[in-house]
Amino acid sequence: MDSPQVGVRSTGVVATLAFAGTVAAIMQTLVTPLLPQLPTILNTSPSNSNWVITVTLLVAAVFVPVTGRLGDLIGKKRVLLALTVPLFAGSVVCALSTSVWPMIIGRGLQGLGMGMVPLGIALLRDAVPREKLSSSIALVSASMGIGGGLGLPLAAAVAEYSSWHVLFWGSAVLAVIIAVLVWTFIPDVPPAATGQRFDALGAVLLGVGLVCLLLGVSKGADWGWTSGTVIGLFVGAVIALLAWGAWELRTREPLIDLRTTARPRVLTTNIASIFVGIGMYSSMLVFPQLLQLPEATGYGLGQSMLATGLWMLPGGLMMMIVSPMGGKLTDARGPKVTLMCGTAVLAAGYLLSLPLSGSTWGIMVSLMIMNSGVGLAYGAMPALIMGSVPLSETAAANGFNTLMRSLGTSIGAAVIGAVLAQMTITMGGHTMASEAGFRTALIIGAGVSLVALAIAAAIPRSKDAGEPESTVTEELADAPA
Structure with missing residues (x-):
């Protein structure tokens, strides 16, 4: 794993997996700019059109741990290639849809693509040199946030200046590109749990x-x-x-070894993942609304959907910038320290947003700080998990950790949504969230980030958890099956 040829090949592996994770995350935010128009586009009610978002979340949550286990059993490259098929098919179905049910079916198929992220992280353990492992894990893991940050402005620009069908034809092309890259750059590593049954x-x-x-x-x-x-x-x-x-x-x-999951190091990391997920998603619900509400409210900033996406774009780019730094910090101090730093930065971003959220640049700066924290945290959690589980369970364990993050985002959406729905004002016959509601949501985001920091601080060291003491890269590269 030290030759120049292998080093070049590993760069292709990391780039391919990061691109696949980014595209899978973009699929989740793809229809966000269309939400107000979906009832008209699909000739349905607002409640039915919301299933276009909900179904993707449900399918991803159910199949991420399943695809992780299949990767351990039959090979990660095979499963990655298989996931590009529903990603492509779902995109085509959505592009051809003129009613709500075909759109829901297509969006459900697209949700299967989220399984690429934990599979890709687990595959890094097999295909990347030890000295590049931590930074590679950080980048591929952060691709979920990068895709979410990039997806909104890209989708808004396409929806504003072209037909909404173009969004899904574009995602179909991206699915084909991923399949070609996986076939070309990803090595066919023998499955770690060969011979076991599903x-x-x-x-x-x-x-x-x-x-x-x-x-x-x-x-x-x-x-x-x-x-x-x-x-x-x-x-x-x-x-x-x-x-x-x-x-x-x-x-x-x-499917998932609960005895392994119950190890103190793994269990505490998964609990922290839930709170990080809540903290990450809270800002995604608050800032777009603040940016788009009319200035007549006294706290809205009157931005268009495209301008809103562009103001939020630097936040997504910060994850890409910070993730290699997180990998270096993990190599130097361990993934626990990286996770603590990430949650602390996330909390600081929320606290700074309270005085800064009255301006577009203030929201941009706040989101850049928050997403820097998320990038550090997202890179550290897979490192903690993979350093604590057998090689034959890496994909399944990463899938379960991704599920915990998704559970956190769902809880965050429900809690923040309930707060904003209860704390409202009426203006011009329209009911909208009040300034106090938005400030309360930001305070909740700061609070759960501090809780995540406290949980991260409680994660035991390897020897405290009854596991052999070693460096981070040794844990990841040499953990016994």
Whole structure:
């Protein structure tokens, strides 16, 4: 792994996986500029059009841990190539859609693409030289945030100056490019868990539990938190997840080894991931609204969707800039320190946003600071996970960690959405979130970031967790199967 040829090849691997992760994340924000027009475009109600967003979240949450385990069983390159198929098919279906149901189906297929991120991170352990591993993990992991930051202005520009169908034809082309790059640059590494069977029952139980949980969280505000439907979803989630846990502890070859997940180092990292996810997504709900609300409100900044995306663009670029620094910090001080620094920077960004959010440049600076913290945190969490699990479980463990981040974003969307829905003003016959509501949401973001910092500080060192003491790159490269 030290020859110049291998070094060049590893650069292609990292670039391919970072590009794939960025595109997968862009798919989630692709329809954001279209949300106000979707009911008209698809000839449906606003509540039905919201499923275009919700279905992508649900499919990604269910299939990310499943695709991770399949990567361990049959090979990560094969699964990466397989994921480009629904990504392409979903894009084409959406591009040809004129009604809501084909659009929902296409968006669900696109949601499968999120499985590329944890698979790509796990593959780095097999294909990248040890001295480049930490920075490579940081970059590929941060691609989720980079894609989210870049997707909004790109989609807004296309939607404003061209047909909305172009967005999905473009995503279909990107899916083909990813397939070509994966075929060309990604090595066909033998699967680490070869000979083991796929836990189909565990996948079904986990899928049912996650759908019930995330559907209840994401739709609770619309359907009513005390409605029979939402309560039934939460009860179903508890029953299904408890049954899944009992089965995973009994079966010899589980979808996710809960005993490994229960290790203090892994468990604490996953809990921190939930709070980081909440902190990251809170700003994504607050700042676009502040930027676009009319200036007549006294706190809105009256920006167009395209201008809003451009003001938020530097925040996405900061993740790309900061992630290599996070990798160097991880090599020097360990991933725990990097995670603590990331959550501290995220909290500082929220606290600074309170006096700065009255101007466009203030929001841009605040978001740049916040996303720098997210970039550091997102790069550190996979390093902590992969340094603590067997080689045969790296993709599945990374998939579960990605699921924890997604759970955090869903909880963040529900909590911030409820706050903004309750704290409102009425102007010109329209009801909108009040300035106090936005400030409360920013304070909540600062609070959960500080909680994430406290949890990160509680992550035990390797020897404290009953694992061999070693450097970070040694943990990642040489962890025994």
